[in-house]
Amino acid sequence: MPVKLYAFTCGYLTLPATFILKGDTGRLTLPIPSYLIVHPKGKALFDSGLHLQTQTDPLGYAGEESLKFSEFHFLPGEEISSRLMAMNVDPGEITHLINSHLHYDHAGGNGQIPNADLIVQRNEWDHAMALPDTDLAYFKQDFDIGQRRQLISGEHDLFGDGSVVCLPTYGHTPGHQSLRVRTEKNEYILCGDACYLKESLEKLHLPGIAHDKEAMLAVFRRLRDMQSRGATIMYGHDPNFWQSVPQGPICLP
Numbered sequence: 001m002p003v004k005l006y007a008f009t010c011g012y013l014t015l016p017a018t019f020i021l022k023g024d025t026g027r028l029t030l031p032i033p034s035y036l037i038v039h040p041k042g043k044a045l046f047d048s049g050l051h052l053q054t055q056t057d058p059l060g061y062a063g064e065e066s067l068k069f070s071e072f073h074f075l076p077g078e079e080i081s082s083r084l085m086a087m088n089v090d091p092g093e094i095t096h097l098i099n100s101h102l103h104y105d106h107a108g109g110n111g112q113i114p115n116a117d118l119i120v121q122r123n124e125w126d127h128a129m130a131l132p133d134t135d136l137a138y139f140k141q142d143f144d145i146g147q148r149r150q151l152i153s154g155e156h157d158l159f160g161d162g163s164v165v166c167l168p169t170y171g172h173t174p175g176h177q178s179l180r181v182r183t184e185k186n187e188y189i190l191c192g193d194a195c196y197l198k199e200s201l202e203k204l205h206l207p208g209i210a211h212d213k214e215a216m217l218a219v220f221r222r223l224r225d226m227q228s229r230g231a232t233i234m235y236g237h238d239p240n241f242w243q244s245v246p247q248g249p250i251c252l253p
């Protein structure tokens with residue numbers, strides 16, 4: 001059985017454009033992606049989207065300071081558990097929950113995936129746990145919820161056959177990772193926040209906020225290299241690109 005990859009939009013988030021493309025003015029509304037990978041040995045989820053509480057009580061969840069610059073658009077039914085159930089996948093069947101990193105728009109839905117092993121880079125976990133509870137991007141109620149953890153360092157082959165591989169893409173955060181997925185016909189790189197937009201990669205245009213901009217630039221160059229060798233780059237938050245991405249239950253080609 002070949003590996004199948006499914007994409008979901010789990011709501012949207014509006015942020016100042018300069019966060020995404022340094023120097024740009026105005027605001028951008030970004031899709032929040034999550035992906036399901038169905039492999040003969042298990043079902044993996046790459047990122048879990050936003051926390052359910054943002055649907056009913058964004059202030060209580062994110063706090064006043066965070067809501068000064070961010071705005072959630074997240075309706076009941078858009079959360080990852082509902083998106084999975086709509087294609088007859090019980091969230092309890094997910095065996096591996098991979099977080100690109102632990103920002104609230106990537107790990108917020110972790111609590112909806114009850115039985116999976118959490119797979120995150122060790123330096124991301126350590127960084128997140130060392131931050132104060134007042135941090136504006138890392139909320140411990142998203143990820144410090146007692147899930148079984150596999151803390152990895154560097155590349156990690158999930159099923160041992162090269163089809164689903166975590167790739168360290170440090171820069172956006174200290175322990176950011178992307179995911180390479182090989183389906184029957186294609187190779188996909190699920191960027192997470194290693195590269196927000198198609199334009200970011202085309203112009204090597206860095207975001208306004210990054211943990212290490214030089215490291216991000218090096219990651220951009222690696223992504224370009226993978227692209228030139230035929231991989232499809234799945235940009236992390238590109239509203240235009242995302243319109244062309246088939247949504248589960250339709251799998252990517």
Ligand SMILES: [Zn+2]
Pocket residue numbers: 101103172193
């Ligand atoms: Zn992020």
